[in-house]
Amino acid sequence: MKKDKTTPDAFQWAYDKFIANDPQEVALYQKEQRRADVAQKVYDLRDQAGISRKKLADLAGVDEAVIEDIEEANYEGDFLSMASRINNALQGNNEEGKRKTGRALF
Template identity: 40%
Template sequence: MVIENNALKILNKMTAIEPEIQEMVRESSLNAELAQLIYTARKQAGLTQAKLADRIGTKQSVIARLEDADYEGHSLSMLQKIARALNQRLEVKLVGNSDRLQ
């Protein structure tokens, strides 16, 4: 989408000289991506937040928090529980930061 592309260009230009802001944007993007992955996987499994919570032994409010793009407390153990409850497996990769300023 053109508007989204333009917004990303503006954001990139604004943060190009501020490494701290770049890092904050990266972290926020990762949190939003994790939240979306959890939400999408849960919906594809046909589960409500309450049903997923029951499967992993927690409360619906915890699932709601995990699906919030602003949430910063994702843990590997919780993500693993969610993956197992959804009959999936969790993959974690470390990749190089070719776009990161040295």
């Protein structure tokens, strides 16, 4: 049986047709791809730490909805700054990037 490659081919077709020839669209696509990569990394780190969104929100000093929005790449604020703040919380650092006295989560 032939393996179905429709999805990757369809994605490539759409990229080539609607994005590839427009530098602004390419830049927007790349920005959104970076956001998606960061979102996945935040989720993966939280999952590896074995903590809930609520617990991470408490550690980062933000609302749980912010964690959800970051993990879904839907955060409307300064995405990278907030992701960095969340990463610091996951690593056991304070907002200035200095190690807290408590032990790191992992």
